[in-house]
Amino acid sequence: MDVIEKELDKLTNGGANLSKSIKDIDKCLEILMAAKATIEKDPRATVPTLQTLESELKTGFQAANDNLKGLHAGIGKYGKALDKKFKHNNNENTFGALANRQPLINRAIQMHLLREGNFEIADMFAKEAGIAESVPSVLEVEFRELFSIQESLRRKELKPAIEWAAKRRDLLEARASNLEFDLHRLQYLVFLFNGGADDPVKALEYSKSCFLPFQKKYLPEISQLAGCLLWRERLSSSPYAALIQDESSWQSIIDSFTTEFCALLRLSAESPLYVATTAGAIALPTFNKMATIMKAKKTEWTSQNELPVEVPLPDKFKYHSIFVCPVSKEQTTDSNPPMMIPCGHVLAKDTVQKLARGTGSRYKCPYCPADSLPKEAREIYL
Ligand SMILES: [Zn+2]
Incomplete structure (x- = not known):
């Protein structure tokens, strides 16, 4: 095992120490709260309580500190091991360039x-x-709004999010987002299953006032929601069981709200720093091994923006920024974008035109029996 892996291993074990420290601190807090309660109850107990408090807290903080020391030293050693390992790679593509990008x-x-x-x-x-x-300070204002709306969603209050979405209806629609309707749907279900006798009336009134602008696009969903009224008492055995809301429906509405909010600010839903550091940490052992092999074989990798090895990343870190046409085996470009044909298969635009022999006539999908017209193919954005 090489030195970086060893230090990383120690750090991972250090995580257990961190949990221990957190427990120690929690214990100290409990002791403090208990002492506060004792003194409030009987002020005469102040002196003896404070005396025992001192020694108890001392032990607690000492234990927390001892556990953290190891972790702190581990982080320092890991950083040093990384600096040592990569210190010669001073070209534009590696760590040497970091200083310029501070x-x-x-x-x-x-x-x-x-x-x-x-x-x-x-x-x-x-x-x-x-x-x-x-x-820009305006971004901070935006993020404050994002957080306050997220907080209200966590408290299961939908109003601020609905108001936010209604103000941006056109922008959300341009992104083909379902957010505003999803928020109204959740609000309707909240009204319907509130536990009160007049719930159906409230829900019906809500649906009348809110679903109107969505009728054209979401008629099947609205019909389902209306059907729910009849099955209210036994929704789980009804055809609408999927509409039952639980913690996951709230989490997914928070996630989709965050995605849309960030998208309108032209930002990704996840923090790029979080994605980059996490993906980097996952990739580090692979890079380390690669560097060792290249050194032993005295070779160098010169292709830019491309790695000689595959880095195993979790699915959510995979961004499909490229598409290779399964027929022509060519990577799609702005002038030859990926197109989805009515059966759901995706081909490059040039391939679709070739299949239709440039005449715009019907052609058969190379992957299934369906046939369609070239003009029915829709460009997709990856
Ligand atoms: Zn097909």
Whole structure:
């Protein structure tokens, strides 16, 4: 095992120490709260309580500190091992270039802190890193709104999110987003299953006032929701069982709200810093092994923007930015984009035209028996 892997291994074990420290601190808090309660109950107990408190807290904090020491030293050693390992790679594509990009990295850190809702820390960081002006203040205002709406969704209050979506109906529609309708649907179901006798009346009134603008696009869904009224008492055995809302429906509405909110700001739903560091940490052992092999074989990888090995990443980190036509085996481009044909298969535009022999006549899908016209193919954006 090489030195980086060893340090990484130790750090992973260090995670257990961190949990221990958190437990120790929680215990200290409990002791403090108990002491507070004792003193409030009987002020005469103040002196003896404080005396025992001192020794109990000392032990607790000592234990927490001892556990953290190892972890702290581990982080330091890991950083040093990384610096040592990669110190010779000073070309543009590797760590050597990081110094030139410090302002960009600082900005990414600040953006990450804002996205996580750590507004005060973000401000402090920007001041100390000397990048106070690099993130427009309007973005902070937007993120504050994002957080306050997310908070209300966590409290299961839909109104602020519905108002936000209604104001941006055109923009959301242009993105083919279902968010606004999904919010209304959840609100309708909340009214319907509130546990009160007049729930159906409330839900019906809500549906009348809110579903009207969505009738054209979501008629089947609205009919289902109306059908729900009849099955209210035994929804789980009804054809509408899938509409039952639980914690996962709330989480998915929070996720889709966050995605849409960030998309309208032209930002990705996940913090790029989080994605980059997590993917980087997963890829590091592979890169390390690759570097060792290349050194032993005295070879170098010169292709830019391409790796000689595959890095196993979790599915949510895979972005399908390229598409290769399964027929022509060519990568699609802006002038030859991927097209979905009515059966659902995807081909490059040139391939569709070739199949139709350039005449616009009907052609058969190469992958299933369906046939269609070239004009029925729709461009897809990956
Ligand atoms: Zn097909």
